[in-house]
Structures are given as C-alpha cells and as structure tokens.
Amino acid sequence: MCNPNKRRRVLGTIKWGFTVGLALWIGQAFVVPGQTALQLEISATCENALLSVNGRLYSGRPFTLSVPLGSTVTLENLSNQLNNCGTQAVLHYFDRWEINGEPYSKALRPLRLRAGQPPFMGNSRVQLVFRSQTATLCDVAISAQDASGNFLSGAFVEVRPLDIAGDGDGVTPFVRTFDDLTHVILRASHQFSQGALNYQFARWQVEGGQLLPTFTADPTVLRVRCSPPRTFVRVIYELRAATLSCPDLTLYRLEFSFTNLGPNAWLFSPIAVVKNIGATQVSVPSITSFLLNGRPIAEVTTAPLPPDATQQASTTLLLPDGNYLVTAIADSKNQVAECNEDNNIREIFVRLPPN
Numbered sequence: 001m002c003n004p005n006k007r008r009r010v011l012g013t014i015k016w017g018f019t020v021g022l023a024l025w026i027g028q029a030f031v032v033p034g035q036t037a038l039q040l041e042i043s044a045t046c047e048n049a050l051l052s053v054n055g056r057l058y059s060g061r062p063f064t065l066s067v068p069l070g071s072t073v074t075l076e077n078l079s080n081q082l083n084n085c086g087t088q089a090v091l092h093y094f095d096r097w098e099i100n101g102e103p104y105s106k107a108l109r110p111l112r113l114r115a116g117q118p119p120f121m122g123n124s125r126v127q128l129v130f131r132s133q134t135a136t137l138c139d140v141a142i143s144a145q146d147a148s149g150n151f152l153s154g155a156f157v158e159v160r161p162l163d164i165a166g167d168g169d170g171v172t173p174f175v176r177t178f179d180d181l182t183h184v185i186l187r188a189s190h191q192f193s194q195g196a197l198n199y200q201f202a203r204w205q206v207e208g209g210q211l212l213p214t215f216t217a218d219p220t221v222l223r224v225r226c227s228p229p230r231t232f233v234r235v236i237y238e239l240r241a242a243t244l245s246c247p248d249l250t251l252y253r254l255e256f257s258f259t260n261l262g263p264n265a266w267l268f269s270p271i272a273v274v275k276n277i278g279a280t281q282v283s284v285p286s287i288t289s290f291l292l293n294g295r296p297i298a299e300v301t302t303a304p305l306p307p308d309a310t311q312q313a314s315t316t317l318l319l320p321d322g323n324y325l326v327t328a329i330a331d332s333k334n335q336v337a338e339c340n341e342d343n344n345i346r347e348i349f350v351r352l353p354p355n
Contacts, residue, residue: 107166135179138226199237248278
C-alpha cells in the first residue's frame with residue numbers, strides 16, 4: 001500500500017524551501033550547447049599567495065583563464081603558510097580549494113580539473129582558501145551497522161569536501177582525515193544490500209563529534225565537525241525481508257541545463273532521472289513533479305519501468321537572475337505501491353548567473 005506519510009514529507013520539503021541550498025554541495029551546471037571553451041576564474045583569499053596554473057606562476061589576485069572543452073587544468077598551491085594576508089600580520093595556513101563557493105578539496109597535492117567533466121561543467125570560480133587559526137588533524141571513521149549493532153561492510157557514503165589526501169566518497173568501513181575546523185557533509189544510501197539481506201536507512205549515530213544543522217529535510221544527509229583525534233560516524237540500517245518483491249521508484253539523479261537569452265533572462269531546464277531500483281516492474285505510468293522554491297511548476301508522466309530501468313523527466317521555463325531551490329518528486333501522486341516511499345525526493349540549489 002502507498003504510504004500516506006509521503007504527502008506530509010513533500011509538504012515538509014516545501015516548508016524547508018529556499019534554505020536547503022545554503023548548506024549542500026550539489027547544483028552543478030551543464031555546458032551550454034555550442035560552447036567550446038569554459039571560463040575559469042581563479043583567485044586566493046590572500047592576494048600574496050603563490051599559485052601554479054599549468055606550470056605558470058600567479059598571485060592570489062583574481063584572473064580568468066579560458067579552457068577548451070576536454071583539456072585539463074592543473075592547479076597547485078605554493079604557499080601552504082603565509083606570514084601575512086594583505087594587511088593582516090597573522091600567520092595564515094592553507095585550508096581548502098573551493099569551486100563556485102563550495103568546499104571541494106583539502107588535499108595539498110595538485111588539483112586537476114578537466115573542462116566539461118564534474119565539477120568543471122560550466123564557467124566556474126576556483127578559490128584557494130586560507131585560515132588564520134591553527135588546526136589539529138582529525139579522523140572521521142565512517143561505518144555502517146544494523147539495528148543489533150552488527151557491522152555491515154559495503155554501504156556507500158558520499159563525502160564532501162575531499163579530505164587532506166584528496167579522498168572523498170567511500171564504501172564502509174573507511175576513514176577520512178580533515179582538520180577540526182572542517183564542516184563535513186555526508187550522504188548515505190537510502191537502501192543497501194549485503195548478500196541476500198536487504199537493508200533500509202534508519203538513522204545516523206555520531207560519537208565524539210559536533211552535529212551541525214543540515215538545512216534539509218532529507219534524513220540521509222549529515223553535517224558534522226570532527227573532534228580530535230577521531231569522530232565515529234555510523235549509518236544505522238534496518239533489515240528488510242529478503243523475500244520482498246515489489247517496484248521501487250527513486251529520484252536517482254537531478255541535474256539542469258541553462259541557456260543565457262540576454263541580460264537577466266535564462267532558459268532553464270531541470271532534468272530528473274527516475275529509476276526503478278525494485279525487484280519487479282512498475283506496471284503503470286506515474287507522475288514526476290517539479291517545484292521551484294516550493295511552488296509547483298510542472299508535472300511530467302513517467303512510463304512504466306522494468307527493474308533497474310531509468311527514464312528522464314524534464315521541463316523548461318524562463319527565469320531571471322536569482323537563487324533557486326529546485327525540487328523533483330518521483331511518483332508524486334502516489335500511483336505506485338513501492339517497497340520504499342522515502343526515496344522519491346531530490347533537491348538542488350541553483351544560482352543564475354552561475355558565477
């Protein structure tokens with residue numbers, strides 16, 4: 001049977017509204033059709049920093065580099081410690097690389113980006129960020145357990161930003177090392193299988209770290225600051241019947257494309273990828289709904305889907321410059337009796353213009 005709580009969850013997502021995007025790292029843009037090169041704006045928070053870009057030296061002052069699609073840009077920070085930052089005569093230390101204002105990597109090794117591939121899929125801003133405080137390295141140990149406390153290996157967890165070794169997502173159990181000033185964002189899989197056993201996400205469990213607000217209604221997202229020397233983060237899964245056989249639509253991916261039509265005018269298209277991750281076919285059409293800042297903008301019919309099949313749903317609208325929260329909801333009319341009714345919503349935060 002359909003879960004009657006889905007409508008309340010949708011309304012809860014709408015209520016959160018615009019603020020969700022302020023803390024999430026997703027929201028990358030596609031390349032504008034016909035575009036052959038991307039513009040990369042590079043800078044550092046300290047103007048006297050020294051950067052190497054494809055072997056050429058630059059200061060931390062902003063400059064723009066035109067990068068042909070498919071080519072690689074290699075960025076390297078040559079100033080891991082600065083005696084001052086402009087007029088501020090205080091020791092400053094390398095903290096992280098940011099892309100479009102979002103933390104991307106804390107790795108000291110060179111940063112390599114390929115034009116046209118994530119996260120460098122549109123005109124982008126890359127900034128080298130320094131901090132004035134010293135920090136202590138701290139391990140975030142990530143694992144998965146069932147409700148009885150038994151450890152589960154093989155659960156996938158997304159991790160942002162990349163850690164000091166340049167590592168991000170992982171399969172439990174694994175460890176990522178940050179400094180204690182870092183806000184680490186984790187996203188767990190809604191479902192997880194180990195052999196013949198099927199599990200469903202239940203909750204997070206954190207030991208020895210500081211929980212931070214996530215500004216999202218998605219319970220699989222966690223934001224935490226590590227407390228030295230180590231913070232333990234566990235994903236708790238509940239066991240589901242191994243014989244369960246039913247369809248399960250999920251909002252597998254949410255992306256967007258855009259075209260600039262002129263000053264303060266954008267042709268914007270959200271693109272939702274709906275997937276049946278269940279064991280049996282979705283035998284009836286369903287509705288995928290799109291919302292903009294919590295307001296419905298479109299309903300798209302999704303065809304019946306066999307197991308492991310996907311289908312795109314999209315819409316197009318004209319938008320002015322601004323900040324937007326885009327929400328997509330699979331099976332928004334509760335037309336399909338699913339194994340899991342809790343994985344039908346995805347959201348992205350969009351800025352127009354993207355820079």
